[in-house]
Amino acid sequence: MNPFDVALFAAAIRLSVPLLLAALGELISERAGVINIGLEGMMLFGAYAGFLAAYATGRVGLGLLAGIGLGLVLGAIMAFVSVTLRGDQIVVGVALNLLAAGLTLFLYRLQFGGTQPTTVKMEPYAVPLLSDIPGIGPVLFHQLPLVYLAYVLGPVVAYLLYRSRRGLRLRSAGEKPEVLDSTGVDVARVQWSAVLAAGALAGLAGAFLSVGQVGLFAENMTAGRGFLALAAVVFGQWRPYGVVAACLVFGFTDALQLRLQSMGAVPQQVWVALVALGLVIGAVGAWRARRSGSPLRWVLLGAVLCVAVGALGAALVPGFALPSQFWLSLPYVLSLVALAASARRVRAPAMLGRALPVRG
């Protein structure tokens, strides 16, 4: 039984979209120097607002807008407390997570008692012509409409950050706010807009979970996806395309995990794929090291590990099943290892987690 079929890749794309939306927003906010640990909470609120609006009006679009709207409100709270009042960003984020977990639970129970009503949900849209391409078509171009938006969001954010004046200001706010301040730009305002953007995208990501995918709301339905998106920003090393790649990897492991759970033992193909992945990592790493002269140690270690585990797994089959917890923790392990491995070359924005300096 081959787990690598069209359905798996289509699921991987679909699962990575909410991560991508939230993570790109978080990237904008973090590059401006504001870390938003409350991403999980913002997504949960977005999911809730999206569901409510769709439930009340029967329109998916209004649900998504409601998600964005509530995301903006939460972004405003975050920005007001952490930027304007200089409260601790981490702590505000923790508060937002608590607020979302508590308030959505309270309100949802209050409104619907023990029931779990369903509402409208987004229907997949097949792009004409493109969706007919064998292989790629059904995976990339037979998706929910919001997925297509996510495709262009990566390049848009990349353009914004690196090619626009706004992006330059944003990145300066995250690295050296005093310099930005001395050029006459209101740093707090730059950070405000970044945090608002992050809130809107997180709200949209949450609404995608509820009205986009399933058309219902469940308690704690984000189930850690906000933290996953946070990890994706770290794993993507604070670069737009890195974040896109990280979300795809996380979405893929999530899809694979779901598939493998229904299959019991890990099929042979997975181990073979792991060996192949190891070889690719090794080759790409060697090529890049040759070009940039960066040290090879960690990349090689990762490659050898992949090959070894893959070969070992292939030899140990049949009947070997990995616990679901392994797959669930994999994205976080990857992020941490990637961060530790590249710490010399890659670092978080200098102002991340700090309040702006008080102006004398």
Next chain:
Amino acid sequence: MRRLAVDRRALRGAAVSLLAVVLALAVSLLVIALSGAPVGDAARAMWDGVFGSPAQFGATLTKFVPLVLAAVGWVVASRAGRLNVGLEGQILAGGTTAAVVGLHLSGLPMAVHLPLAVLAGAAGGAALGGIAAWLWARRGVNDFIATLLLTLITTQIVSWLANGPMEEPTGTLGQSSPVADSARWPVLLARTTLRWDIVLVVVVVLAAAYVLRRTVVGYRLRLTGANPSAAKATGTRTRLVGVGALCTSAAVAGVAGSSLVLAAPAGNLAPGFSANYGFDGIVVALLARNNPLACIPAALLLAALRQGGGLMEARVGISSGLVTATQAVVILLVTGSAWLVERRRSRRPAATAAEQPARVTEGANS
């Protein structure tokens, strides 16, 4: 004169915290009223949940213990300028190692076994904190990113352990067997869940307060948090202080975790036994404005909210989610009003932006 100023600042801090709590409670009462539930009944249920009977009060104090410990963990790291967001994970790690010692050693007298299990908890927490500290000091990873990611990983590991290698013999319950009796805290009040581990609170809080305020180590720690460059210039090895603070903080969280296993009625390892105590500990520390002694009243308050919220849910049908949300409002109010307490800073001779130490947490410069 100086002494007076300090006292006034502390007083203002306490007033702001108290006001935040009152305001948040008022808001949630308003929410209850708006939701159409009887406010009086809800408040009475809340009160009964905390003080209604010895059993209820005992249960409140039982929740109080891990809250204080987690809060002190946050205080220790935060005074050194480090943000240990991973208390939750360290609680899980400490509880797990304590459970391992409690399960697998047998035939020891309680006088040996129990302290050993508690120490194992401290070591387990410290080990996890140590990884984060290493990542921070050697690999330049942000402390809050490292501790947060480690928490998410640990959650999965503990869930796997409780459902796999450490599961009780029948393998159906998804949790471990109870630890040996010799490793469990004896009951303090009969017919309540309160056990002797509450002594830990006294010991840890007093120790933290003493070390932070009266010893050279504590002074260097506070100096590192308040002004790293000044600390370095006067010969403090700030990186070492940071590592030490993170590890100590994690060790205290690990002790909290050991309590959640060794003093729990079930006395075993179950997935998610940390029950958000790690994050609530941050709330407590904030309310206490990073003062170890003030953690005690602050934790009592939050423990009461937790415990009373449970009965409120059972009796009046108001979801305990409201209690969680109330805590969030408290945090937002306290964090947002930090500038009220710190107002004096602006009257000092203005430092230029570059020289100004980054204010990592409020209260770090006391």
